Amino acid sequence: MAPISIKSVLISESVDPRCRAILEENGIRVTEKQNMKKDELIAEIKDYDGLVVRSATKVTADIINAADNLKIIGRAGTGVDNVDVDAATKKGIIVMNTPSGNTISAAELTCALLMSLSRNVPQAAMSMKQGNWDRKKFMGAELFGKVLGIVGLGRIGKEVASRMQSFGMRTIGYDPITPPEVSASWGVEQMSLEQLWPQCDYITVHTPLMPSTVGLLNDETFAKCKKGVKVVNCARGGIIDEAALVRALESGQCGGAGLDVFVEEPPKERSLINHPNVISCPHLGASTKEAQARCGEDIALQIVDMVQGKKLVGAVNAQVLASTFSQESHQLIKLGEAVGAVLQSCTTSKKPFSRVEITTQGNTTGDCMKSSTGYMTSSVLVGLLNHESGFCPNLINVLSLAKESGIKVNQTHCVSDGNAGDVCKVELTANSCSYKASGSVQGGVPVLLQLGDSVFRQPVSLAGNLLFFKASASPQKTNRNPSYSVNRPALKRDAIYEGAPLHSIKV
Numbered sequence: 324m325a326p327i328s329i330k331s332v333l334i335s336e337s338v339d340p341r342c343r344a345i346l347e348e349n350g351i352r353v354t355e356k357q358n359m360k361k362d363e364l365i366a367e368i369k370d371y372d373g374l375v376v377r378s379a380t381k382v383t384a385d386i387i388n389a390a391d392n393l394k395i396i397g398r399a400g401t402g403v404d405n406v407d408v409d410a411a412t413k414k415g416i417i418v419m420n421t422p423s424g425n426t427i428s429a430a431e432l433t434c435a436l437l438m439s440l441s442r443n444v445p446q447a448a449m450s451m452k453q454g455n456w457d458r459k460k461f462m463g464a465e466l467f468g469k470v471l472g473i474v475g476l477g478r479i480g481k482e483v484a485s486r487m488q489s490f491g492m493r494t495i496g497y498d499p500i501t502p503p504e505v506s507a508s509w510g511v512e513q514m515s516l517e518q519l520w521p522q523c524d525y526i527t528v529h530t531p532l533m534p535s536t537v538g539l540l541n542d543e544t545f546a547k548c549k550k551g552v553k554v555v556n557c558a559r560g561g562i563i564d565e566a567a568l569v570r571a572l573e574s575g576q577c578g579g580a581g582l583d584v585f586v587e588e589p590p591k592e593r594s595l596i597n598h599p600n601v602i603s604c605p606h607l608g609a610s611t612k613e614a615q616a617r618c619g620e621d622i623a624l625q626i627v628d629m630v631q632g633k634k635l636v637g638a639v640n641a642q643v644l645a646s647t648f649s650q651e652s653h654q655l656i657k658l659g660e661a662v663g664a665v666l667q668s669c670t671t672s673k674k675p676f677s678r679v680e681i682t683t684q685g686n687t688t689g690d691c692m693k694s695s696t697g698y699m700t701s702s703v704l705v706g707l708l709n710h711e712s713g714f715c716p717n718l719i720n721v722l723s724l725a726k727e728s729g730i731k732v733n734q735t736h737c738v739s740d741g742n743a744g745d746v747c748k749v750e751l752t753a754n755s756c757s758y759k760a761s762g763s764v765q766g767g768v769p770v771l772l773q774l775g776d777s778v779f780r781q782p783v784s785l786a787g788n789l790l791f792f793k794a795s796a797s798p799q800k801t802n803r804n805p806s807y808s809v810n811r812p813a814l815k816r817d818a819i820y821e822g823a824p825l826h827s828i829k830v
């Protein structure tokens with residue numbers, strides 16, 4: 324992949340100063356503007372190649388669509404639910420986070436809330452400030468021997484488990500991805516949610532916010548829990564349904580809640596926060612010097628590494644780019660785009676093609692072509708869709724653009740026979756006609772090996788201006804289908820072909 328050029332970055336929230344310093348040391352102009360209203364951000368964002376946020380900036384589709392130059396949205400933290408990742412992907416913008424920078428801090432706050440819930444520390448502290456000395460009211464219960472249910476056994480869930488085990492808690496959990504034997508190795512027995520709810524004295528949630536996790540704890544699931552269960556949400560507002568939580572607190576089904584996050588932040592609706600059995604924080608999970616230093620530094624270094632073409636870390640919507648940082652991959656991407664452009668120029672139909680098959684072929688000794696199949700597919704599509712009006716395809720958005728246009732994409736890899744070497748073959752269907760081409764990289768240069776039925780004796784270098792001829796074979800070559808000839812406008816065209824130039828392209 325050609326390095327992505329980022330010359331200017333807007334930081335729209337309070338991010339550790341190391342972030343700015345690192346970006347500036349690497350020649351990136353940085354502007355910091357906090358508390359911008361949506362309209363201000365829409366007006367401002369046009370001028371920047373990059374945007375760095377935490378959780379308060381809602382990077383909605385309107386903002387993304389107004390961001391004509393934006394190439395990256397960097398999240399100095401974990402959750403990207405404040406970014407419309409689909410809209411960013413469609414626009415070809417990378418979304419990147421720093422997934423482990425604040426893990427320990429979020430886990431520690433979760434533990435602090437669990438401990439506070441068991442011993443009423445915040446309520447007792449408040450009572451002391453009011454001049455009271457109430458030892459009876461704040462009778463607590465030990466954590467030792469109690470059951471903690473952890474829903475979401477990723478980075479934070481794991482850290483919470485090990486810390487609470489040291490208090491003598493039994494840790495059980497559920498996660499659809501983390502294998503039970505993995506969580507068992509750090510002391511968490513996995514089970515279904517149906518089995519988990521009735522066993523827990525405490526439940527803590529550590530999942531991302533997504534449709535499948537909205538309202539994980541709701542009226543129905545609270546009813547399945549032990550009476551008086553205490554719950555903690557240090558992940559995202561809405562994973563525990565707020566209205567259901569108020570009802571469970573009122574009925575005593577829930578004995579207390581520790582909340583760091585809310586559906587609306589700051590919350591206008593205060594009934595939950597004001598409930599005597601609720602302790603809450605204003606989204607402080609990542610608010611430690613250490614976590615902020617890590618996240619600020621990580622996001623800046625990740626952006627710089629990407630700009631310098633070294634590596635791509637933390638991208639949540641552009642996995643295809645991760646393996647495009649070698650010289651070899653740059654050439655293969657150029658090849659894919661060029662083969663796509665050549666084929667696109669051969670289709671006469673105004674309507675985009677309906678189906679494309681990309682086959683990478685490599686010899687058995689190296690699996691370079693095999694690992695390139697993903698980005699080769701995307702780069703061929705970029706070449707094919709580049710000239711379609713309304714499309715600005717790149718490796719990030721091209722698969723979703725193709726899908727939206729109803730183009731069926733098939734990618735396969737096969738082992739080449741004999742000395743065929745590394746080849747990329749493309750076949751597309753447009754208006755029921757089939758068009759095919761194949762190419763490879765020879766001596767560092769992308770070349771065309773075949774176009775239609777014409778196999779070139781001399782591979783055609785895919786660089787600069789190419790002139791295409793579609794012509795009947797010369798009289799000496801009998802009964803051949805019309806085939807293609809390619810030549811450079813500056814050169815005398817291939818003598819074996821007759822006919823007017825079909826078109827020219829620049830690759």
Ligand SMILES: NC(=O)C1=CN([C@@H]2O[C@H](COP(=O)(O)OP(=O)(O)OC[C@H]3O[C@@H](n4cnc5c(N)ncnc54)[C@H](O)[C@@H]3O)[C@@H](O)[C@H]2O)C=CC1
Pocket residue numbers: 401402403422425426429474475476477478479480497498499500501529530531532535536557558559583584606607608609610
């Ligand atoms: N309060 C705060 O300031 C902070 C909050 N967070 C939030 O904490 C959450 C977790 O962060 P990490 O542990 O770093 O993420 P992670 O990606 O390491 O772990 C999330 C886990 O949730 C699991 N999961 C997904 N759907 C699930 C479902 N339906 N039921 C059970 N598990 C499910 C995933 O398989 C994954 O293992 C995120 O929402 C993040 O935004 C993170 C940092 C600070």
Ligand SMILES: O=C(O)C(=O)COP(=O)(O)O
Pocket residue numbers: 377378379399400401402403425606607608609610
């Ligand atoms: O990283 C996360 O997911 C968090 O929730 C932390 O948010 P913040 O960076 O403190 O606004």
